[in-house]
Amino acid sequence: MSLSLVPDVADVEDYLPAAPAAAAPVPQPGPAPAPSQATTTKIDLDAVLEFIDSRGFHFDPWQVAAYITAIRTKPFVILAGVSGTGKSALPRLVAEATGAIATTVPVRPDWNDSSELLGYKTLTGKFEPGHLLRFAREAAENPDKQYFFLLDEMNIARPEYYFAEVLSRIEEAGVLGVGAAATPLKEDAGDDWDSVSIPSNLAIVGSVNMDETTFGFSRKVLDRAFVIEFSDVDLSLVDGAGANASPHDAHSDAWRRESTTLAGHPRRAEPSVVRVIETLTELNSLLQPAQLHFGYRVRDEIAMFVLAAEQEPDQFESTEGGQIDPLDLAISMKVLPRIQGSGATITNLLKQLSEWAQPGSGDALAFPVSAQRIELMQRRLIETGFTNYWT
Structure with missing residues (x-):
């Protein structure tokens, strides 16, 4: 599934909540003592x-x-x-x-x-x-x-x-x-x-x-x-x-x-943050009917995880040398554990998430780590009538 449902992003600042009018500027950390x-x-x-x-x-x-x-x-x-x-x-x-x-x-x-x-x-x-x-x-x-x-x-x-x-x-x-x-x-x-x-x-x-x-x-x-x-x-x-x-x-x-919030992060306008916000916006639209959507905290922490991972891009690889997408990992770590239950709502949600995580045949998986976990959750739901993230 493409990200065509999400409008083009002109400026990542548009997606960040505005600071309260009366709020004082948050002091930035000074230089740390020399180790x-x-x-x-x-x-x-x-x-x-x-x-x-x-x-x-x-x-x-x-x-x-x-x-x-x-x-x-x-x-x-x-x-x-x-x-x-x-x-x-x-x-x-x-x-x-x-x-x-x-x-x-x-x-x-x-x-x-x-x-x-x-x-x-x-x-x-x-x-x-x-x-x-x-x-x-x-x-x-x-x-x-x-x-x-x-x-x-x-x-x-x-x-x-x-x-x-x-x-x-x-x-x-x-x-x-x-x-x-x-x-x-x-x-x-x-x-x-x-x-x-x-x-x-x-x-x-x-x-x-x-x-x-x-x-x-x-x-x-x-x-x-x-x-x-x-x-x-x-x-x-x-x-x-x-x-x-x-x-x-x-x-x-x-x-x-580097920062405790996305709004205060020095690299919050990076293209990777735009990608994170577009992806999470679409993901939240799938989760909302099941009342499993998330808020600013999850968004901030996923974005900051991806920014931190960018400093060491070669570290995210498998034993065989394949690259692992940090955003894929972050979705699996922060979003999928929220999903559990039974019935038609969870069944439909997992079906939609599976289609979202892996595009049509012939293409590389968009989010293979998440897709693998979603598939496991689907099998468990069919076999036992109940599913969750955990093995």
């Missing part, structure tokens, strides 16, 4: 892949590139897929390869509030800080280092119960100007913990399994995360490269975002 000579301000994907391979793990280059680019777009990423595919290992390996600090906290089924993450007061009135609050303070005290907080089996409890406050703080941190005070994670903590917020050098990564023992995700969670799904496994790959590859320390600036 030490022992670190770099650029992540070397080839070195990261070599390091991962030396540890006996294998990922396609695009998977690692998508993970790194997603973190540099939004510091909240969900890794999903079949058990044993390395989704829990990937963030730890990337952290080790780049000299970052990572900690893993397994989620328990009895988490029904944020006390394990943010803390609680004992019967004697003493405040006991939670896992995330401690880690956030350590990250704030070491701004030159990148920190990763890994939530293992994130959906073995309901994320909306224990993660709601953290989601709100992640969204707020994404729009604060330089010098603006972030809302603390736990304002009633006391004991010097009530001033700890999410620093810019901290990212949160969740691993999830989707089966009968786990919970699904609400749109509130999905809209605020990039979802990378690991399902393809090549069992013939056994040995790593064998070399003991050394990590290449990267300064936290290497993980920093």
Whole structure:
């Protein structure tokens, strides 16, 4: 299907929401402190892949590139897929390869509030800080280092119960100007913990399994995360490269975002942004009858993901060397997880999306990654009467 339904774009600014009349200009980040000579301000994907391979793990280059680019777009990423595919290992390996600090906290089924993450007061009135609050303070005290907080089996409890406050703080941190005070994670903590917020050098990564023992995700969670799904496994790959590859320390600036909103992005008028907006406008028109359309947040994050990917275009390739379209990946990560259900509405929607993702015979697929997932969702709907994004 072509994009003929979408009017020609004269100026990408026409698609951006106007700033409120009384709004003050958002301060732009000033120059970052110079990193030490022992670190770099650029992540070397080839070195990261070599390091991962030396540890006996294998990922396609695009998977690692998508993970790194997603973190540099939004510091909240969900890794999903079949058990044993390395989704829990990937963030730890990337952290080790780049000299970052990572900690893993397994989620328990009895988490029904944020006390394990943010803390609680004992019967004697003493405040006991939670896992995330401690880690956030350590990250704030070491701004030159990148920190990763890994939530293992994130959906073995309901994320909306224990993660709601953290989601709100992640969204707020994404729009604060330089010098603006972030809302603390736990304002009633006391004991010097009530001033700890999410620093810019901290990212949160969740691993999830989707089966009968786990919970699904609400749109509130999905809209605020990039979802990378690991399902393809090549069992013939056994040995790593064998070399003991050394990590290449990267300064936290290497993980920093260019902008927190599309309207404030220095490259928002690039042709790739025009393509993103045209594509998403047409995609939203297909999703709207099923009430699954999305808003400005999803649009902004997909566009900024594509802009970030443009800085390293050769990274988005398969093991065989084929190029992967970052926009295709972003649609699969940000839009398709919203689709689930049964009945005629979902059936018709998936049919339309399938036709949209792959043009007529003889042409190359427009969005092959998304088309493959849509086909899987269609088969599941036929076989079970219900479908969703997850394998």
